[in-house]
Amino acid sequence: MIRGEGHITGDRSPRVRVGILRAASIRFQLNGQYLTPGSGEPWSGSGEAGIRNGRVEVMQETRLITSPGITSPGVATAGGAASPGGAAPSGTILFEPREPDSAYFELFDVVIGIGFHWERREDQRFRGTLVLEILDGLIQVINEIPVESYLASVISSEMNAGSPPEFLKAHAVISRSWLLAQMERKNALDGNGPRKQSMRETGEELIRWYDREDHDTFDVCADDHCQRYQGITRAHHPEVAGAVQSTAGEVLFYGDEICDARFSKCCGGITERYEHCWEEVPHPYLQPVPDRPETAGGAIPDLRVERNAVAYIRSRPEAFCNTSDRELLGMVLNDYDLASKDFFRWQVSYSQEELAALVREKSGRDFGKILDLVPVERGASARLVRLKIVGTQQTITIGKELEIRRWLSRSHLYSAAFTVQKEGFREGVPGKFILHGAGWGHGVGLCQIGAAVMADRGYTYHQILLHYYRNATIRKCYE
Secondary structure: OOOOOOOEOOOOOOOOEEEEEEOOEEEEEEEEEEEEOOOOOOOOEEEEEEEEEEEEEEOOOOOEEOOOOEOOOOOOEEOOOOOOOOOOOOOEEEEEEOOOOOEEEEEEEEEEOOOOOOOEEEEEEEEEEEEHHHHHHOEEEEEEEEHHHHOOOOHHOOOOOOOHHHHHHHHHHHHHHHHHHHHHHHHHOOOOOOOOEEEEOOOEEEEEEEEEEEOOOOOEEEEOOOOOOOOOOOOOHHHHHHHHHOOEEEEEEEEEOOOOEEEEEEEOOOOOOOOOOOOOOOOOOOOOOOOOOOOOOOOOOOOOOHHHHHHHHHOOOOOOOOOHHHHHHHHHHHHHOOOOOOOEEEEEEEHHHHHHHHHHHHHOOOOEEEEEEEEEEEEEOOOOOEEEEEEOOOOEEOOOOOHHHHHHOOOOOOOOOEEEEEEEEEEEOOEEEEEEOOOOEEEEEEHHHHHHHHHHHHOOOHHHHHHHOOOOOEEOOOO
């Protein structure tokens, strides 16, 4: 049974722990009755959580509850087990809904789009269990929820629920696959498996990539670092819940391994290799794929070659994601994404002073005046894997793609697929840098804009998935 707001009633799929926000104090509202181990009567209504004497403390009018370790007359202590009545680790409080299909909690001032150009705060509502833990001296808010209910929100948060149905189904499968792959990976690490290196640094080179291994106390976070998750704030369309339910348990596999099904907003014409954005471990199903029909004529040149990359980025080649259909984009993109109008091809300009100050701020290094931005290595989609920054005081090569995007923007560049044009030279120092770019995001795996166009043109979700994830198969893991 599907409820109108997109919540899946009676969801018995595996449970996922989602990190929502971290702050010194948290304001929330419990709508419905919630049980907390050791606290007696159910809780409902507004509350505020803080930290005192190394313990989480929740205040609600005349009631007070603290995490284990403190007991005093009139003060209840609570645990953080997965169900009411269980024991819990010190410093944890949980609120478990008495009626999971109707109760929900609201969190105030949740930051979304952290570090991106559209970063903002909003109040959000969630089903499932509310968990409050101490992490790095702050309160970490975690939402425990069944996987399928989580997915209904993710797809509404990542994309507009008015998107073509086959696109929503495709996204349900890849979001499920990615999540289960991350949970398996985290479980392996929790079992004392080796953590993979995410940075290499020498005197001349700094190579860093960003993945999920910094989430120790929860499986995934709620922001774009993992998958955009906003609870039932956006999961209010039956079309989304229908897409999740109709594909329930369907997962992408490569052999016997769940696919790490990455995706980005717009590949810019061709998708990227996994190892050019993260650790050097090739994934056979995450390889370069031209984002166009199989019948399209003409071969795409080797974009690792600089002259080919320049010509490709400065052109507008045939591609599913090369669309200006505002009606379709309005169905696919949420309002804050629609604020970004030019993403297939884009342009950013900096004066010498702006770029030098920006690089100094983002890198923590003083390059002096910036003399050049030199492509050192490009991937299959023309995205830069390594970029040399030449200054009057120092020179260093940086990578991978997200580190490059971080250093060259107040938030993030749309992508690392760009060419550099220098103008206004004075005594050998350029006065202006113009970056001509392609695509939006890392470009690995499914291209969301391209997949939406494919669905709009009549492709099935199976055809969409097997277009972007070559050599993969689709299997049903659970009902």
